[in-house]
Amino acid sequence: MVNVAILGFGVVGSGVAEVLTGNGAGISKKADELISLKYVLDVRDFPDSPFAACFVKDFSVIEQDPEVNVVVETIGGVGAALDFTERALKAGKSVVTSNKELVATHGRRLLELAAEHQAVYLFEASVGGGIPILRPLSECMAANDILEICGILNGTANYIFTRMVQDGIPFAQALKGAQANGYAEQNPAADVEGQDTCRKLCILSSIAFGWHLLPEQVPTTGITSITLADEAYADACQRRIKLLGRAIAREDGTVCAYVEPHFISLQNPLAGVDDVFNAILVKGDATGDVMFYGRGAGKLPTASAVVADVIAAARQLERASYRPWQPNRPSSVVSSDQLASQWYVRLAEGTCSGERLTISGGKEGESGWITPAMTRPQLDQMLEGKQVLAVIRVLD
Amino acid sequence: MVNVAILGFGVVGSGVAEVLTGNGAGISKKADELISLKYVLDVRDFPDSPFAACFVKDFSVIEQDPEVNVVVETIGGVGAALDFTERALKAGKSVVTSNKELVATHGRRLLELAAEHQAVYLFEASVGGGIPILRPLSECMAANDILEICGILNGTANYIFTRMVQDGIPFAQALKGAQANGYAEQNPAADVEGQDTCRKLCILSSIAFGWHLLPEQVPTTGITSITLADEAYADACQRRIKLLGRAIAREDGTVCAYVEPHFISLQNPLAGVDDVFNAILVKGDATGDVMFYGRGAGKLPTASAVVADVIAAARQLERASYRPWQPNRPSSVVSSDQLASQWYVRLAEGTCSGERLTISGGKEGESGWITPAMTRPQLDQMLEGKQVLAVIRVLD
Missing domain, CATH: 3.40.50.720 (NAD(P)-binding Rossmann-like Domain)
Structure with missing residues (x-):
């Protein structure tokens, strides 16, 4: 009993x-x-x-x-x-x-x-x-070295993006709708500012890599600054905006973990994850990509x-547990500044190197760009002196 | 040790x-x-x-x-x-x-x-x-009554469909390519005739419902008769052809299980599962739809x-096991003939009730249709006397 x-x-x-x-x-x-x-x-x-x-x-x-x-x-x-x-x-x-x-x-x-x-x-x-994820990650994928975890971990943020794209309504209105439907708290900060995603990423990462990654070690950017213009530019280059938590194991044993909105290509299986659904993509060295999908809350x-x-x-009182986590390793956490990628950039005026995107009904003078691959510090250097309205990392 | x-x-x-x-x-x-x-x-x-x-x-x-x-x-x-x-x-x-x-x-x-x-x-x-699926189904979803399992369970068949659609090549040529790439056996019967999908469905069903469903109880149709014309008609109605294994729990405690190609709508998360990837959708009464996705073989x-x-x-030698399966229950297996759905029908000539599909370059006289929802016996009665080239179940 x-x-x-x-x-x-x-x-x-x-x-x-x-x-x-x-x-x-x-x-x-x-x-x-x-x-x-x-x-x-x-x-x-x-x-x-x-x-x-x-x-x-x-x-x-x-x-x-x-x-x-x-x-x-x-x-x-x-x-x-x-x-x-x-x-x-x-x-x-x-x-x-x-x-x-x-x-x-x-x-x-x-x-x-x-x-x-x-x-x-x-x-x-x-x-x-x-969604069953922690036990599969901990047990069923135990014969893998985990290379990366990448997930849409917050249903509220994802619902807001879906409404912005499908209904053409701005962020604030989509958030109100989410609150009216019971998908967002009256104080939605943890959802839209990314802390909720950050906490879940820390749990996934600790199970995947075996040592405790702490929330304060994960640079976290939310979605409050995303506009309909950004969504239109994403559409123009066959991409979707999604808030992702990512933890990437590097060859030297360090982990690069961060939470940011991303432009992701329609070929990525995460691109089709809409509404309040969550999905977690896990890359194992033996299994390759595995994805877990379902309602992330409720x-x-x-x-x-x-x-x-x-x-x-x-x-199985004594055996059901997760393996213990080793102590946090401050020197094993590297900044996402070291992670090169292409970037989406929206400028108030002027130009930028890379592919120029065109949308109909864009603001006079504004332009959207997909840059070549570079790190964030390199990007910031390139954009110095320009009037930058938005910067979002691209993931193919 | x-x-x-x-x-x-x-x-x-x-x-x-x-x-x-x-x-x-x-x-x-x-x-x-x-x-x-x-x-x-x-x-x-x-x-x-x-x-x-x-x-x-x-x-x-x-x-x-x-x-x-x-x-x-x-x-x-x-x-x-x-x-x-x-x-x-x-x-x-x-x-x-x-x-x-x-x-x-x-x-x-x-x-x-x-x-x-x-x-x-x-x-x-x-x-x-x-893909972790049996343990998550057995343990992580243990508080659910499972309502349905629906999966793309054979990577070879899925690879063939993907090549037909993306490269515009007929079935036989796509199969040869699959064999050349090592994705299909020299004797591909179990893959393309559906037995492999059928066996996997029986295992999933037995774990989900707790009694042993046997392969000979599952009506199984393979993919060998699918043509490029069928793929073109699928495209014309925003659907994809996928070989699915389905096991549906009915309110009276019976299970309807079968393996067939389906026209599935692009909104269905299974529609985007291409190449050798597999995906299994599980409907739980509490969790709703959960999907597991990854490489199904290799x-x-x-x-x-x-x-x-x-x-x-x-x-955990004594505790890791699946729960025992109860004996097979012949009276609990119901025919997919009882399952009403819309149907795709291709006729050599003449018409049929439902929505007519148009494709470019179709054969003289041939036509494609999406019928209203009905059972297979009702459909067969409706098509009596007509020259039927293809019939495929529709799943939205």
Whole structure:
């Protein structure tokens, strides 16, 4: 018998309760044991919830109940979530989470703590919502050296781009639409400024390369400055604008990781990933390119990924864990300034070396360009003194 | 210490030996134990192979060596491969394979045999080559009821379609090119007549639904009759021809499974899967559509999937297994004749109800049509007495 406690009864937490109990029989069969929801921790009251009997307000009830084997942390953030996760692991309980901020920031120590206490710490739902990615990367691709990870990791940003292109509406309006549809938070900063993508990239990179990459080491540019003119120029050169998180393993053992919008060519399988869908491209030295695609967020997709981890924890408590992450290696992180690529450049006036793009209805004097391959410092030198309106990296 | 024996030193077997030894240090670290290649079984001699010291010709050497924990079966077929797999499992050794014919035909019994002898039987490489699919489907999507599996599962067939469309060459010539490039066997029947897709679909379906679907229960149509005219009509209606294996769970608990070429719309994420790439779309009741994409065949991709299973077997011998498959359920398999859809029809002359397609350079009198949605028996009735040149199911 496996008893589960859910911390936080928000969107994901309530989804986990529903999936755990709604599909209960099937889930228990798959777990080879009976899985039962024992507690839900929340400061608020939910007198009408079907789980009303499970609610508690004091974490120590869960911490001190030896019958609780698996704790689901869906509080979010790095405050109470960190405290409760540490205490649960120290009490020998396994913890499953969708909290990307906590994993990206404290994952290494929490994995270590889990191992010390014969528990597991699992977080498949923290990247890509319901898309299976962390376990496939960690287990199924274990015979590969991972060469690169490149992903559309934020559904809100991708939805905004899709609306801009398909409906011809500017960024601000597309963002409002995303909020109205429930795809973006009222405070959308983490989505549109790239931090959400950055955290997910750190988790992927740490699993792929085996040492903890920290968010503050990843230069991150969001999408707030992208205009309809940029989308028109992208269209003019058969490309799409996508916000990508990339982590590239270099031959010297260093990793170049960054988050930026990109012009990507229509031949790239990521170009066709629209709306709130996410996709993660993984290059292995043996398998070549493998891509994982699906809804990157949403109550039920995310909850089902959490519950799959609960089942894994229930089936094989000591063996389901990710391999431990080695400590962060400051000297192994290299700047994306060293990564040469072509660039899209939009100028207020004047010219630039490279291929000139033409669009209909462009602003008087403005021009769009695709430069030859060079690094960002070389580009900045070339553009010195020019009135630069936009610079976006090109990826074929 | 985990000692591995490889059965069959063909393309995949020699690739496994390379991946196991070439990336050896990394692999042993991931397995938390030292993994070592002890034997290679082959009837042929390979005096110049770097693994020459490992070769044996008599399986009983492997069977009787208690140091061998994991046997890799890459012989293929259901003759010696079945015999050796049974004997290895009965000796308590775990078996890892890429042999889709053996798994599709005897998977249930071999999983049972493995469980009886505290061994595991793993076959990630049997579907999708290096694409992680069976473990994600079995574990990461465990909290879902699977509603449908729909996949481009044969790289050779997909390569042929891509060449027909992109180079404008007929089927026979595209097949010859595939053979010249090593993408098709000299006897390409299993690829172009659909059996290979059928076997992979049976494995996916058995894992998704939990009972053994057998190849002889799956109506299978290959691609040998597809012409350039059909490709032109597909293009005329914004669709692509792809050979799909589909298994659809119906509300009454039955499964409709079949293999056929389809006209699929360009909006379908499978439409952009070209060349030798494979992709598998899985619909879960909670996650929605999830897609797995990558190279479906090839020496190193397949070998790396085999080696990942060897690592899984080494890490967690008793827990890495797939859940057992229930016996086949003849009454749970329903004919694709019950599945209504639109149809593409090409007639030698005359007309048909539906939307007429126009192509340039079509044959005098011939016409292409997209019919309203109906079942195949209804379609056949409608077409009675007409000179029908082609019928292909439409999937949007």
